[in-house]
Structure formats: structure tokens, C-alpha cells
Amino acid sequence: MATPNLNEIHDTLIDLAYKAGDIINNALPDTSGPGSKKNSADLVTQYDRAVETMISTSLKEKYPDYAFHGEETYSPTTPLTNAPTFIVDPIDGTINFIHNFPHACVSLGFAIEKIPTVGVVYNPSTKTLYSAIKGQGAFKNRDQRLPLRKAEPLTGLSNALVAIEWGSDRSGPNWTVKTRTFEKLGSSKENGGAMVRSFRSLGSAALNICSVAEGVVDVYWEGGCWEWDVCAGWVILNEAGGLIVDGNPGGWENERELVEEFWGFIQGRLTY
Structure with missing residues (x-):
């Protein structure tokens, strides 16, 4: 297996994050209501599943040799391994999404030997993108290096x-x-x-x-x-x-x- 091209993977994940954001922002009211995984505070919608399907299909087409680990398709019978793996939460903050509270995002990670190596987090409500590649720094909206704000020294x-x-x-x-x-x-x-x-x-x-x-x-x-x-x-x-x-x-x-x-x-x- 060829060594993963981290910069290419980073850019691919950003493109998919924007596509996922379009699905989230164009979501219609779900008249059937959200489904419950465990209780009324652990919810899933048709859009969680639609976003994950879009992302997993796209990644499997472009990177067929890499594993995929997503929240909505997770099974205990396929645990995370040391193989290069995309680790995806299609909508992190589903309850916020249901209530139109503008703090939900798509979270796209890539790990090698279980070590997080590439990360993309996109909030489509505010159009805010966070991204990073291990060893190359972290950025907001691709051009603002993090941290943006140096907080006052924490004395406790x-x-x-x-x-x-x-x-x-x-x-x-x-x-x-x-x-x-x-x-x-x-x-x-x-x-x-x-x-x-x-x-x-x-x-x-x-x-x-x-x-x-x-x-x-x-x-x-x-x-x-x-x-x-x-x-x-x-x-x-x-x-x-x-x-x-x-x-x-x-x-x-x-x-x-x-x-x-x-x-x-x-x-x-x-x-x-």
C-alpha cells in the first residue's frame, strides 16, 4: 500500500465537508421526526445517514484501500484497527441541528495506526472551517493559523x-x-x-x-x-x-x- 498523501487527503476532506454542509443547510423539516438510538437525548436524523452515505461512498471510490469508520454505520464487529482509516461523524451536534441551534458540524478525521493525522471540522451554519495535518499546523478557514487568540495566562x-x-x-x-x-x-x-x-x-x-x-x-x-x-x-x-x-x-x-x-x-x- 502506498504511503498516504496527507495533503491530498486534507483537500479531499475539505471538499466533502463543504458538500456535507450543503446537505445540512438545505435540510427540509423532517416530518417523521428524528429517530432515537438510546433515549430522547441520543438522536439521529435522515440527514445524518444521508451525509455519511455521501462521504463514505466518495471516499471508498477515491481511496478503496483505506478503511472507513463512521458513527451511523459503526458496528462492534468492525472495531478500529491500525490500518489507515477515515473516521467520520456526519453531524456532530444532531440535537443542535434539530433545534436550528447554529453549532453542528461535520467532523472528518484520518488516522494511521490509530493516531489522528488529518482533521477537518466544518460548521455550515457559520461557514467556519477548521483543518490540520499532523506536523503542518492548524488553521481556521484555511488562511488563519491557530490559535487565533492568545488567551490571558492561566494561573489556575x-x-x-x-x-x-x-x-x-x-x-x-x-x-x-x-x-x-x-x-x-x-x-x-x-x-x-x-x-x-x-x-x-x-x-x-x-x-x-x-x-x-x-x-x-x-x-x-x-x-x-x-x-x-x-x-x-x-x-x-x-x-x-x-x-x-x-x-x-x-x-x-x-x-x-x-x-x-x-x-x-x-x-x-x-x-x-
Whole structure:
């Protein structure tokens, strides 16, 4: 198998992201209503499936030797391997899409040996494109190098804007870890909390990660993400100078001071 041409793959994914954006922006009201995968907070529409079909068909035609791993066609019987693989979320932020809240995107990643190598994230509502190739930097709208904004030096979580998500699991141990952690992060220092400056929930893991890469959000903490939620954003954030670590303490070595401080406020361990 020939060595993947990362620049060509990058440009191909951008073209497909724009085509996916046209499908999303031209979506008609779904009179049948969205389908539920698990519960009323875990939804899928005909447009999720249409976008993934368009992307998978196009990629298989151009790159027949590469694997494809998409949210809507995922099966536990075909796990992610070390082979060069396209990792795709056709609409990340489906609930936002259903409610016309302008924070949904198409997330297109490419991994080699399970390492995110090319990433493209496109929000068709705002026509905002984030993209990166490993070792070549990250960009917004192809010509603006990330991060765009150099945030004030973080002397601790008390001046951090933190992105969080509630997820679709609203009971059980992981829900308890999340809600207790949110409370601890938001509480005053006098009450043993971090007193973070504020929280944001954009409803899209990929856009949360890109917001950190851009420099408008300082930290994003989440549990329960799948590879299609984070692959593209992972490359973009790394190339912007950011850092992705385990959601639980102790998963990585030699972490930065802010990560260690954040881990100190996690109330339990996420299990997925």
C-alpha cells in the first residue's frame, strides 16, 4: 500500500465537508421526526445517514484501500484497527441541528495506526472551517493559523472558561461523576471548589475542541466520546499547540500544572 498523501487527503476532506454542509443547510423539516438510538437525548436524523452515505461512498471510490469508520454505520464487529482509516461523524451536534441551534458540524478525521493525522471540522451554519495535518499546523478557514487568540495566562482554573457536556446518559455512575464534578468546578473556593470563571456547552465535541484550539475556550472536559467525536478535533488542537489527556487522573505522564489541578476536582472515575 502506498504511503498516504496527507495533503491530498486534507483537500479531499475539505471538499466533502463543504458538500456535507450543503446537505445540512438545505435540510427540509423532517416530518417523521428524528429517530432515537438510546433515549430522547441520543438522536439521529435522515440527514445524518444521508451525509455519511455521501462521504463514505466518495471516499471508498477515491481511496478503496483505506478503511472507513463512521458513527451511523459503526458496528462492534468492525472495531478500529491500525490500518489507515477515515473516521467520520456526519453531524456532530444532531440535537443542535434539530433545534436550528447554529453549532453542528461535520467532523472528518484520518488516522494511521490509530493516531489522528488529518482533521477537518466544518460548521455550515457559520461557514467556519477548521483543518490540520499532523506536523503542518492548524488553521481556521484555511488562511488563519491557530490559535487565533492568545488567551490571558492561566494561573489556575479560577480564570478559565471551561466547556462541558451533559451527554445522553442521565443516570448511573458516570452521570454522578459528571454532575458532582461540575458542581465542584463551579463552587467557590471557600466551599472547596475551583470557582472556574464560567461553563459553556456548545453541544458538539468537535466544536468544543476547536474552540480550545482557537483560543476562545481554555479547557474542555468530557466522558463518553467516541473516536468519530474527537479524531478530527484531536489533530487540530494538537497542531494549535493544545493538549489532549485522559478524562481520568493518572492516564498520562508529565502533565501540565493546569491538568493536574483540574484532575484534583474530578469526583470519581468515568468508566466507558
